[in-house]
Amino acid sequence: MTAALSIRDxxxxxxxxxxxxxxxxxxxQPGDFFALLGPNGAGKSTTIGILCSLVRKTxxxxxxxxxxxxxxxxxxxxxxxxxxxxxNFSQFEKVFDIVCTQGGFYGMPRELAExxxxxxxxxxxxxxxxxxxxxxxxxxxxxxxxxxxxxxHEPRLLILDEPTAGVDIELRRSMWEFLQEINERxxxxxxxTHYLEEAESLCxxxxxxxxxxxxxxxxxxxxxxxxxxxxxxxxxRESLSDAPDFGEFEGRLVDEHSLEVTVEKGQSxxxxxxxxxxxxxxxxxxxxxxxxxxxxxxxxxxxxxQGKEGEPS
Amino acid sequence: MNPAAIWTSFSTxxxxxxxxxTRIWPQTLVPPVITMSLYFVIFGSLIGRRIGDMGGYSxxxxxxxxxxxxxxxxxxxxxxxxxxxxxxxxxxxxELLVSPTPNWVVMAGYVLGGVARxxxxxxxxxxxxxxxxxxxxxxxGITILIVFLTSVLFALxxxxxxxxxxxxxxxxxxxxxxxxxLTYLGGVFYSIDLLSPFFQGLSKLNPIxxxxxxxxxxxxxxxxxxxxxxxxxxxxxxxxLAGWGLHLMRHGKRLRH
Numbered sequence: 001m002t003a004a005l006s007i008r009d010x011x012x013x014x015x016x017x018x019x020x021x022x023x024x025x026x027x028x029q030p031g032d033f034f035a036l037l038g039p040n041g042a043g044k045s046t047t048i049g050i051l052c053s054l055v056r057k058t059x060x061x062x063x064x065x066x067x068x069x070x071x072x073x074x075x076x077x078x079x080x081x082x083x084x085x086x087x088n089f090s091q092f093e094k095v096f097d098i099v100c101t102q103g104g105f106y107g108m109p110r111e112l113a114e115x116x117x118x119x120x121x122x123x124x125x126x127x128x129x130x131x132x133x134x135x136x137x138x139x140x141x142x143x144x145x146x147x148x149x150x151x152x153h154e155p156r157l158l159i160l161d162e163p164t165a166g167v168d169i170e171l172r173r174s175m176w177e178f179l180q181e182i183n184e185r186x187x188x189x190x191x192x193t194h195y196l197e198e199a200e201s202l203c204x205x206x207x208x209x210x211x212x213x214x215x216x217x218x219x220x221x222x223x224x225x226x227x228x229x230x231x232x233x234x235x236x237r238e239s240l241s242d243a244p245d246f247g248e249f250e251g252r253l254v255d256e257h258s259l260e261v262t263v264e265k266g267q268s269x270x271x272x273x274x275x276x277x278x279x280x281x282x283x284x285x286x287x288x289x290x291x292x293x294x295x296x297x298x299x300x301x302x303x304x305x306q307g308k309e310g311e312p313s
Numbered sequence: 314m315n316p317a318a319i320w321t322s323f324s325t326x327x328x329x330x331x332x333x334x335t336r337i338w339p340q341t342l343v344p345p346v347i348t349m350s351l352y353f354v355i356f357g358s359l360i361g362r363r364i365g366d367m368g369g370y371s372x373x374x375x376x377x378x379x380x381x382x383x384x385x386x387x388x389x390x391x392x393x394x395x396x397x398x399x400x401x402x403x404x405x406x407x408e409l410l411v412s413p414t415p416n417w418v419v420m421a422g423y424v425l426g427g428v429a430r431x432x433x434x435x436x437x438x439x440x441x442x443x444x445x446x447x448x449x450x451x452x453x454g455i456t457i458l459i460v461f462l463t464s465v466l467f468a469l470x471x472x473x474x475x476x477x478x479x480x481x482x483x484x485x486x487x488x489x490x491x492x493x494x495l496t497y498l499g500g501v502f503y504s505i506d507l508l509s510p511f512f513q514g515l516s517k518l519n520p521i522x523x524x525x526x527x528x529x530x531x532x533x534x535x536x537x538x539x540x541x542x543x544x545x546x547x548x549x550x551x552x553x554l555a556g557w558g559l560h561l562m563r564h565g566k567r568l569r570h
Binding site: 049052055056075077082084087088089092093102105149 | 317336400411
């Protein structure tokens, strides 16, 4: 099957000599919901910039649904929609015009562009704002506007560069639902985000990029499985004055109604519950202390940093 | 992109440009009309009466074609340089750059948008000029062609200025320090016959002199220069600037990293 996106040995060195990408390679399969993660300055936006032609690569190759961008970039662009990190529309144009005009840039007849504009503005809750100048919109509305604009030509591959940055929780959730819906309909999605909870909830596969190199490229499930331990917060019905006996587990009392317990790989949660029940402590709810992916992400980057520091110079 | 899609893309850019300058008409269409009206009143009507004839015509008749051309030149240039630079500044130019629209269509859309503003302002200024003097066009074809080509030329120059510009200061340097002096010294207000041979020779290095005189020839039938040279020069400059603009677009000069 032809990959939705195939990147091979992609390199970018800026004019000032900074090497933003050191030869990264990865594939994204059609229909995937793919996370591209990395700290600030890792090379995510450079990669996206190359895919949409705003950044010129200095080496390697990129194919979008089998179309090499060096051979037929305009055709590849027809399959690609990009939602950038920063607002990049005219602040003085009306919402409807911004979206509809973008359809024109893709060669869509005016009637079709108007029809699609209405469709996506309605879906993203912006139809009531269609005659409002973009500068009058809230931050969340501006982000939704950019999503509507990126979808106007109904691309097969949609790339979103931190689409939920600065968006409130309720809106973020509704955007997640919308993205899941279009992914289920067959649009391949690549997402960069700093909210690892977002990547864990939405994405199936992941690539982690750091200092221009891919440090991990696997499925989210396999990555989560590599966690050697997880830390849980348990809420108890009983009020506790001292930490109970945790047996083989490591734990501590957080406050009179919550405990923090570390569960190592191979240990069973049932054993923990049984141990607490034996001490007349009943657990009413439990949750991870931090996002699991976040813990992995931090540890992976720390490993990479350690590895690099250990390298002979 | 197929020809139909290219046409759609071009007309979208053009329509957006026209929508932009008509939306802000108090900034784009009214000021040049007021300025030119003042020129008509002061230079043409008040001072012009004391100047007497020039090139066989009253000073008002002589100065009107030059002022119309000046309005066309400055507005064609100003429209493209400010619109394209604003798109760069707000990053909305990325909407076009990420799309499959070919570079030449982007350039053509912006340039024709500038031409539209230049010609609309030129037309309104002509109507106002007719309140001060009677205009009978001697060579309609030459008049229309030279005004259109001049407008294209300066819209292209504005486009290139916008590509190089890194700040709003950069888009006013060329109009202030190059375009305005060349226009004022380009035979808008006087015939170069009034100058010494040395300054006549120097004036003939000014491309705007040729455009103003070709237009004056179209309207009045008199010119300081051979109009064939004017057309040849304008077409050559258009080819040169169009080639340069496309080269800059292809290499992403200050547009792509």
